[in-house]
Amino acid sequence: MSAGPVPTPADPGLRTPDRDAPLAPHLLPDSATVAPDGRLTVAGVDVVELAEEMGTPLFVYDEAHLRAQCREAVDAWGEGVAYATKAFLCLAMARLAHEEGMHLDVSTLGELEVALAAGVPPGKLILHGNNKSDEELTAAIDSGVGRIVVDSFDEIARLGRITDVAQSSPGRPKVLVRVSPGVEVHTHEYLRTGQEDTKFGFSVVSGAASRAVAALELMPTVDLVGVHAHIGSQVFDVANFEEAARVIGEFAAPLELPELVVGGGLGVAYLNDERAPTQHEWAEAARRACTKAGVDPATRITAEPGRAIVATAAITLYRVGTIKDLPGIRTYVAVDGGMSDNPRPVLYGSGYEAFLPRATGARRPRVVRVVGKHCETGDVIVDDAHVPDDLRVGDILATPVTGAYGYSMASTYNRVPRPAVVFVRDGSASVAVRRETVQDLLRLES
16 A cells, blocks of 8 residues: 555645644654653754754754664665665765665766766766766766766767767676656655656657667667656655556567666655655565566666765754744744755745744744745745744744755855864764855955
């Protein structure tokens, strides 16, 4: 049975969720504990004290949680399952994912170089991208990446030209052809990637995918080993994955290629009343559909989870700087971060919870809008945040489930340096990415 989001309060027979309730424990990292006085610790580290020591904004990752999610992915999918680095990448994260048996998918030269610098063997890397440059393709081929996911006819031509003249390549590059299965999932339109109207891959319906396969099979300098697809991100209903796997499987089965990758996109819960499927439920649905489609049982069926690995592993800590009450309208709570460290609310209207880690188990009856410090009205972190009544200036305020697409999408808008990233484990914290400084910003200037 597939797991999906909890039904909305508008459904008959359901009570309205208690929005004033304390933060739900399933939104916190695995090693989070709440002391009798309400103080939150993660991996034995008091996060309020950590904020005082390290400064804010601050991304705090539970290392044990990250490792557990990587292991779950390997257990659910087996050899070849890849961490989607776009969700969150730094040297420490690349090393961790590799140590736990995952491959890594990268989509730019920068991501490729970070993974290589972290010591990830090139054969464990998969290069993605809808518009790979000659430089990116050459770097991937010269370093010996494990797979290149081919995304367009222009790329096929570039691959042919580059591989014809490549002298240092350690062998014919292995490639996957990315197909669009024509499955439109129920998520934000900017997060859909598997429908017909998309910049990604080759359409199955139009016949472009078959033409791409034929072209790649005729190329003597590459080795076509499989089919790849990705239908979107933040998908809660495994039935969407099952339908996509059916379409991909029916396309791939006659080709008799040894690999089939169903992409990523598994949703995670961001709000108290949300629940998400597990990686095992997702894998079982995909394999079931592939079997029905006639895919050879010997085919390696894998995936590329990203958000599901890192999102719930982290919280972001901010300091409250201003509380502005507009009678009859709303209360604004401004913190020292904003859209520069979490652009998802601005881009997708994404929802988050907020809480005070000094009073983690407290009820949250006060409704405020948590905003950042940037010169934009749209600089909103949590639109209608429920917080304790005694919220005050100087408080450390936290947003949970910020391990994915926060730091990785961070910017220096308004010349605000990017936050630090720390990993916590066994009662201690280590800096994975140091806090950016104004001097770092000026270093690029002339």
